[in-house]
Amino acid sequence: PEPAFWTSHLQSTSTVLDGMNALSDDESNSERRVKLYFLNDDGQWDDRGTGHVNIVQDDSEYLIVMKSEEEKEEDGNLKALLNTKVSQDDIYQQQQDTLIVWNDPWCQQDMALSFQSPSGCLRLWNEILVIQGRPIVSEMSDGSLDDEYSVGQDLKLPDPSVSTLPRVLDIVSTPGVPCSRDSLAALLLADGYLEKLFDVFEQCEDLGDTESLQRLFCIFKSIVMLNSTQMLRALFKDEYLMLLMGPLEYDPELPCKQNHRHFLQHTVIFKELIAVPPQVKQKIHQTYRIQYLKDTVLPRVLDDGTFGTISTFITVAQNEIVQSLYNDRVFLKQLFDRLEDETDVHQLQELVVFCQEMVTMAKTLAMHLKPEFYMAMCQHGLFRVIGGCLLSPSQRTRLAAMDILWQASHQEPAIIRGYMLCDEEKALENRFLKNMAKALVMDNDDSIKGQLVDVLKLLLEGNADHRMQPTPEINEFLHLFYGGTPSVVQMLADPVLHPQSDQVPTQYHVLDLLAFCITAHSYRMKQFVMQSNMISKVLQLLQGESRAPNHLACAVIRFMKAVVVSRDDFYNRHIVKQNHFECLVKLFFANGQGKYNLVNSSIISIFEFIRSENIKVLLCYSIERFGEQLDAITYLDTFKNMREKYEQHKHRETEMMAEEGEQGGMQPQNGRWTAAPYNDLRDDEDEDYFNEDDDDPKEEALPVATSLTPMSKVAPMPMLYDEENEESCNLLGRSTPPEGQARGVTSTPGNASKAPTVRRLNTGLTVNSEEVGEDEEDEADAAGAKRKRESEDALAEEGTPSKRNST
Incomplete structure (x- = not known):
């Protein structure tokens, strides 16, 4: 009732x-x-x-x-x-x-x-x-409650003993609000209560009282889970930390007792390769044991809050260790002297692994301390040593060295670039950067290759915003990368330019890096691409005796997409002239035109980019050359839309030519009226020029005359004939000039297809006429007059302007 x-x-x-x-x-x-x-x-x-x-x-x-x-x-x-x-x-x-x-x-x-x-x-x-049918609680005079469940100043923890362990466990395992947890932690730290609990543990362990030992595990687990900074700081002291491991060996949820104390005291061996100060050594031991507690002893029971608090303790301790070591100049000198003089492979490995651990702990340093750390390490020879270790016969050494380099490049890439540009490294003929290139080409570990590509991208990127001008330091580093004989980029590209069957992993990573360079360094990379005929040789990787693996084929396609995405007119005309898309179209159909897979999707993405960005040269080339094949692809709209855009272009061209015909075959050209056939001939010559491979880096930066520039103020264009420069022939993939291309041969409208191929230097550049040789000037004027007379004769005979062949 x-x-x-x-x-x-x-x-x-x-x-x-x-x-x-x-x-x-x-x-x-x-x-x-x-x-x-x-x-x-x-x-x-x-x-x-x-x-x-x-x-x-x-x-x-x-x-x-x-x-x-x-x-x-x-x-x-x-x-x-x-x-x-x-x-x-x-x-x-x-x-x-x-x-x-x-x-x-x-x-x-x-x-x-x-x-x-x-x-x-x-x-x-x-x-x-x-x-609940329990007696009620009366209010005390001081406003506090006298029941055993209240947590506050009136709570009295029972004296620790085997008989009172159940009540202690009930109190410490009670979930409460933060204020009550702090109050409970203060009670446990007062009057030596923790020491008494550890004494009870020793008694129970001597007696073999398993039930009480498991109860003590729950008690100390709950004490840790209070997540009290004051309590954890006390437990992590040297006098308590190893004692804490004892009760935590008796987890009731595990089938047998653990051996944490034996592992920490006897199994784990501290390798002191270089003598460190005693206080640093003590901090290293403490940090390792806290890490062991978090990762091995209590990983199943820690909540996120306690896990984060313990991680903070570890981070603070690691920062103290790292700062103590890199500020100790004597220690750093001893360390790197050993690294440079060590001949034993195993000892060198241990020293490099020690440096790796230092760099790993330095990740948590404050932002203003990281440059200090890497600068101190660099001044004592970190990167000089790491460069040699990248070619070590020990894989463990190479992995540790690569990890150091990877972490340093992600935190302080400017310091690495600065070291590569210093006088010491120049005296060694840029050994560090070249060793990185050698490791990328020669190492058998695929993970090392991938990390090296990542590091080189970070070093070559320089500015996060590509719209900004690179700094002088970046320019100097790019000159280091692209200059020299052989250049670093040439060393890296060798597996692609001279492929071997066992280099597929290397070719994959090299193509990834080269595609990045095309996007990031258009001017410098374009020179190297055209001089080495790289596009053709990259596409040859798809045409071997055996079919290229899918991942390598995708790397080739990504390289080609980087070329297309650069939207460089020079690249586009080179692709058309060399018919480079033929390899991609063949691969697409050989792979199965109806398949949804990575290879086909990658190829389609190139054509989709051409369509969406309206790259007219490549659009017309793709449809005119491969239109019948591509029209058969009907499971997506990409090629259908390309065909529609192509027809729109042709319709506009037809309308423009009709308008030109109404004007009597005359149209303004570069500031004066000329005959339409002459203009068409000039267009053909311009197209021939853009199809030529250019090995003069200065031409890209020169201004081009617009239609508003009067011809009278434009200097005659000097001609450089192919037979006078074998390099230009080699650049086009020929060893000798084509037949009929000799000095003195001129072109006429009647035999335009046999016209000599010439290279124009400084096309349309407005300069003083005195700067051009008189012979070249007379020759250019004579050729121009002859072309004009021939075009007028053709106009008189036909009565209508001649139309260019669309092909």
Whole structure:
């Protein structure tokens, strides 16, 4: 039967709910005003709202009901923030004077009610006790509670002993709000309580009391999970850290006892390759043990909050170690002297691994300290040593050296570039950069190749914004990369220019780097691409005796896409002249035209880019050369849309030529009126010029005369005949000039197809006529006059302007 107190105190559900909206006018309103908290997955308390709480009766059950003081439902009634049953189990705990905390079995949620006044908390607490049939708690004179569940200044932890371990476990494992956790941590740290618990552990271990040992595991696990910085700082001290490992060996969820202490004291060996100060050595031992605790002992039980706190302790300790070491000049000198003089492969490996660990710990240094660290390491010879280690016979040494270089390039690439440009490295003929190139080409480890490509991209990129002009340092580094004989880029490109069957992984990574260079360094890379006939040789990788692997084929396609995406007219005309797309089209159909796969999709992306960006030269070339084949691809609209855009271009050209015909075959050209056939001939010559390979880097930067520039002020164009320059023939892929291209042979409209191929230097450049040789000037004037007479004769005979062959 219910006590008379409860019968007189509680009302029916309907009566209480009707009266809740009137609580704001009641004198006890402040006593019922609470905040509701839910414990989230991170171990933090989330505020779920403020309102008024009451216990109501619903049939035979009692409910804890909390109504918001502000939020309302659609019907105008106050919103219910909490509506849960009162459990008959002992799950409720009163903490301090104003908190009631419990784990709700129906909601599967840790909850807390924080009252505005202690009297309101006591009132609801007593109502819960009455429902559970337990004696109520009277209010003390000082306003505190005298029950054993409160956590505060009045809590007295039982003296540690085997018999009191259950009660200690019950107290420390109680989930509570942060203030109660800090209070509990303070009690555990007071009066040597932790030392007493460790003494009890030793007694239980001597007696072999497994049950008590497992209970101690739960106690110390809960102490760690309090996530109190004060408590963790105490536990991580040398006098406690190894003692803490003892109870944590007896995890009741594991089938057998662990051996953490034996592992840390006897199995783990500290390799002191270079003598370090005693305080640094002690900090290294401490940091390793904390890391072991986090990663091995308690990884299953740590919540995110505690895990983050312990990680912070480790980070701070590592920063102290690194700063102590790189500020010790004597230590650094001893370390790098050993690295440079060491001949034993195993000892060298251990020294490089030690440097790798230093660099790894330096990742967490403050931003202003990282340049100091790398500068100190560089001044003592870090990169000089690492460059040689990249070619070490020991794979472990190469991996460690590569990891150091990779981390340094991602944090301070400017320091690496600065070292490569210093006088010391120049005296060694840029050994560091060349060793990187050799390692990329020669190393058998695919991961090292990939990391080296990543590092070289970071060093070559320089500016994150490609629209900005590169700094002098970047320009000097690019000159170092592209200059010299052989240049570094030539060393890297050798597996592509002179391929071998066993170099597929190397070719894959090299093509990745070369595609990046085409995008990032258009001028410098274009010179190298054209001089080495690289595009043709890259495409030859698809035409071997055996079909190229898919990943290599994709690398070739990405290289070609980088060429197309550069939108360089010189590249585009070179592609058309050499018919480079033929290899891609053959690969597309050989791979299965109806297949959705990476190779076909990569090829389609090139044509889609040409269509979307309206690159007219490549669009017309693709349709005129491969249109019939591509029209058969109907499962996507790319080639259909290309055909439509091509027809639009041809229609516009037809309209323009019709307009020119209405003008009597005369049109303004470069500031004066000339005959249409002459203009067509000039267009053909211009196209021949752009199809030529240019090995003069200065021509790209020269201004070109526009149609507004009067011809009288444009200097005659000097001619350089192919037979006078064998390099130009080689650049075009010929060893000797074509037949009929000799000095003195001129072109006529009748035999335009046999006209000599010439290279124009400084086309359309406005210069003083005195700067041009008189012989060349006379020759150019004579040729121009002859072309004019021939075009006028042809115009008179035909009566209409001649039309160019569209092909």
